[in-house]
Amino acid sequence: MPGEEAVDPYRADNANAGAQPFEGDGMARAFGGQEGIRRIVDDFVARNFADPVIGDIFANHDRVRLTRTLFEQFCFILNAGCDYTGRDMRASHKDMGVQQADMNRLVENLQAAMRAQKVSFAAQNRFLAKLAPMRRDVVER
Template identity: 45%
Template sequence: MSLPMKRLLIALSCAMAALSAAAQSTPPDDALYRALGGTPGLTKLMADFVPRLAADPRIGEFFKETKLSELQKQLVDQFCVVSGGSCVYEGETMKNSHAEMKIRKADFNALVEVLQESMDRQGIPFSVQNRLLARLAPMHRDIVNTR
């Protein structure tokens, strides 16, 4: 797995740890998870999203040495947790995994665009996409580290 990918996974982990801590203090709301189709829906989404990331000319370089199947699995777990599912994410924190990757705001935005394309292709309603993106947005501060 490439260093950039490891850092991406670490950054995602941090966000997940924070969400897990919050989830322990309140009853879980899995409405978004269910709206995304649960684990099967997230698996299908990531099967479309991860290859698009790797092929994207703007950000594909970050994934060139990444084991895409492992990334896909970790993203399913992470998105499951973020959306309120009962999965467990065991990857690195977002901050640690992205610390030395020199990720710019434009790189982050490109990833979001690719995710939106994948969600569109999977027929995920716009309102559900917005709810997911709102939950993922706080990761920005742990991922973007270069101007």
């Protein structure tokens, strides 16, 4: 992909997204469609890279690729018309040393990005509930 660093080969599959998509178009609409999702992801990525607590974990990682794959993942899960082509959550976060406190911080940044985009509180919580089980593939103990 243009502007991205090469990664080791893997098989692209929507199953790598780590969650089944919502049914219907209610969630996609609550997030403002693909345009809204893009704004949320851009803001979310910016908040994570600038974060005083977890920013160091993101430094030196491919921001262009992360922005693209996160957009695809959110868009797929929200049933807004995308396929996810990134790696699975375990492979993506392997040996990164992410702790539960880091995960909590990331969720706060996502909440702030969703709030800024005026996603309803109910829709925010439905989406966060989809992401929550990924914790076991992301957080190391």
